[in-house]
Amino acid sequence: MTKTIGILLFDGVEELDAVGPWEVLAAWCAFWPDDGWRVTTFTVDGGPVTAAKGLPMVPHHGAADVGAMEIVLHPGGQGTRPLLKDPDHLDRVRAWAAAAEITTSVCTGSLVYAAAGLLAGRPATTHWGSLDTLAELDPTIEVRPDDRYVDDGDVITSAGVSAGIDMALALVARLATPERSAEVRRYIQYDPAPPH
Incomplete structure (x- = not known):
């Protein structure tokens, strides 16, 4: 049975926060379908x-019809600021996390998780410019300023923007194999120094 990775989109989402992981995960799912995963995008409505930065984005689904998601990815961006104070959104985030195997974030998506209480007592990271905010939202969080991503079992947070690519490749390694992650990295020709 195919499992689903859902990437949330919202007004003000940072483009690469969503599209970087999408590229990694969509390449994996498209070229290695026997691994048993699919990736999709959704918005609340x-x-x-x-x-x-002004890019229009059209989701595959709304939250009501996206179906079961084993992995949920919450990107960041300026659009997270109002979400931090939106009780309905925080309730949705808690519900998605409760139903998922792994809850992930890119950049300031982790601020939303902190506001929802999902990072209490956990190690986590976010965009360098929001590390203090992460600590202020929940002082019990062990803020990791130097990590590109932090895998804490059922919750994975990553630093800003391009760090989501590293997180997504690590997710492929975890859900499939490190060798598969290397194959995906080669396909997308992602060659940072040092490499993932």
Whole structure:
């Protein structure tokens, strides 16, 4: 049975926060379907959104019809700021996390998780410019300023923007194999120094 990775989109989402992991995960799912995963995008109401730098984005689903998600990915961006104070959104995030095997974030998506209480007593990271905010939202969080991503079992957070690519490759390694992650990295020709 195919398992689902859902990437949330919302107004003000940082483009690469969503599209970087999408590229990694979609390449994996497209070229190695026998691994048993698919990736999709969704918004709360199923409608299109405008990303932080003006890119229009159209989701595959709304939250009501996306179905079961074994992995949920919450990107960051300026659009997270109002979400931190939106009780309905925080309730949705808690529900998605409770139903998922792994809850992941990129950049300031981790601020939303902190506001929802999902990072209490856990190690986590976020964009360098929001590390203090992460600590203020929940002083019990062990903030990791130097980590590209932090895998704490059922919750994985990553640092800003391009760090989501590293996190997604690590997710492929965890869900499949390190060798598969290396194959995906080679396909997308992602060659940072040092490499993932």
